[in-house]
Amino acid sequence: MNQTLQERIELLKPKNAAKSLNVLGRMLMDNREMSLWERDTRTLPRGARRWRRRALEFAREHIRPLAARADLNPYDFDPKPLLAKAAREGLQTLLVTPPIGRAYTLAYLRGISLQTAVVAEELATECGGLALLLLAHNLGIAPLALSGDLAAFFRHFVPYYLKLKFLGKSDTMAFAITEPEAGSDVEDTEGGARARLVTTARPTAGGFILNGRKCFISGARAADKFTVFAKIEAEGLDSWSCFLVEKGMKGFSLGRRERKMGQRACDASELIFEDVFIPGKNLVGKLRSGWANNRNVLNYSRPVVGAMALGHGRGAFERCLEFCRATRLGPRLLIEYQDVRLELADMMISLWAARSMVWQSCRQFRCYQSASAAAKVFASDTAYKVCNQAMELMGDHGYLHLHGVERAWRDSRLTQIYEGTNEINRLALFEHQMTTDFNGERSSETEQI
């Protein structure tokens, strides 16, 4: 009974208390000291697990040292070396399995987007802008993979992927749907029917003539190819078709580069098309299949955006945790204060919930609209909340660039806007459930009362 308080606390800690159990009791109690990251990783299919570990290493080694500088001086930052490193590592070829891509087959069969989502979280944990720079490429090339057009797949996708995979090229593609007068409208069914589109394609001998503008296109400066969606002249969004536009095509140029609040290492630029001739072979999918292709691309990419948001939240959390472990308030470290632990625990709970949702939304072979939209909305709202908590916990230090927490906060805010604002995503979620019978059976007809 002569124990000190500290000794008694030590004895009561679950790992020591467990010694009083018999062998079976001890076996049933998991007291291993292991990070949540490690535990979560072990729940993943093997291939996704591997990619998670590799992406973590890649992000720490290659993204972390660049993050602050690329955010502060995005105009001087040359993205090519990083893109090449990512390509060599296999991060740029995860949309399909070998022999063309680098996604592990068994994990892929459990969910096409899972490996990309897992990687996205790791990259975004270190830097939102650099993560977007790498990941926007997936979005750019996705229409080629998802259009179902085998000719386009073998003509454009396969050589491009092989070039990245075997030569480690820094080439990337960008995805262009948004126009100055049509943002939400190109992500929403009802808005789409009323959209005022300015980018048009006119059929001509051997191809099409493209005119118009796209705006806010992520990664446009580094990209060498673009999947551009355009309506057939004088028709509506239902005539939307996807074209592969290449840098250097006559009449195609980059316009204004936006000045953004966050994710600054990756540009958002305007694309200008002035009588650009697009050869017929650069039509992706059937003529007028662009709208369906676009919606499906969004289904696959929204969970990845959710994962990026999760990464921003996690980055803020981890850096805040580091701060709390290293900073003293009086005699104690911040981490030793109860209120600080409560707040940190709350952040972890939120992130864990968001991760569960993102992974769940990717855990079927094909992604579908409701789950993707829900994961994107929940993860981005959660990330923004967590980043705010982290900043507040650090007091005045929270808003200094030095700690990288406010950067994550700025980065996270964008995830509530792009790939459809969270309002449009909520509508998309419900659109998919409009006629669902929540009592069990699915009926396509509304019951007459």
Place this chain on the structure above:
Amino acid sequence: MPSETQREIGAEELHRYRDLARRFAKRSLEPLFAADYPDGNLAFLPQAVEIAFSTGIVASPEPSMPGNVYGIWGSATDELGMTPSLLLLSTIAETCAGIAFCFHAQGLASNLALPANRELARSPARVALCLQEGFSPPYLGTINEPDHEAPVRISTSATVDGQGYIIDGKKSFVYSLDGVEAYVVFARVGEKWGAFLVPANDSGVVRSDVGPRTGLRACRLENVEFNRVRVNRAARIDEGGARELVLRALGLNWAGMSAIAVGIARGAVSAARRYAAERYQGGSRIENHAAVKLLIGGAQAAAEAAELSVFSLTACDFTKVRTLVKPAATKMTVLDLCARAVTDSLQAFGGYGYMEDFGMEKRLRDITVLKSAAGSPRYLRQLIYDIERDDVE
């Protein structure tokens, strides 16, 4: 409740204050935002500050300056209460919170330095407050006794040395205008608080910029070290104990920050309304979509509630610790409400809200800094609880 020495301030008088701030913002601040700068063209800032001084918007301890009495936190604050200053700050913050914060920081330090006018031959015109150490203001134990380790004592000390004092210590997160001539420095004098006016150009004063930060960038932000700085007796502002001045510094600071937050939120809501009335999506102006109405309507409700809360802070009486509860609670809740109002207003802009051109992202950055600065919610909640528990006089 107004204090006994406070006189009623009429609607017309208030209208004059608001009008003055509006005219200043329109003429002197809007040009800063005419070109592409995320935080305004700060090259024009000195000019705007000069105008603010000459029109009496900004206070100064220097009696000959026009704002000495009626400027933000000028000497009339005790008589008129906080309302005029809160009104000036919130109105200016509708256009630029960073500049409003500059004036607030200057006014706050001026207000505290005013008693020194009795002693000093010449008062400095530009001043800044040095209270905080580490990453938060002092906790209750330390507010009461700077020597108290609850959880951390004040490290800056003033020791008597012949006819004066030697000041030694480090202060963090000191907001100021450019060209500060003196600091109002809070330090331990034995077991008590003391407040001193310390010349900024003393060789023992070392200032270091905190580096890049999220917002309020029009305002200077520095850590300031005082390395055995010698000051004479007249530099001491308080009369044998500066605890009440500490209370005043904290209370006025939180009140002013809350007013600035309200201004940011009001500016954001009206910008969002204007944008929603112009932007077409989904076949109509976006203001017709329920999603957008909910965002902006909610933002406006939050801003209105915040405004009510801020303008219920009238009395400028900081004689008891208990008087800190209201400004602390106001800072905490108002900042939360206003941050929500701003982020929701930004959301109504879609992608354009995220771009520097529309000024919304700046509002979000500024308000987010205010939330964590000079007393985070975590700190404020504990302080409020501790004050109630200890019920100290």
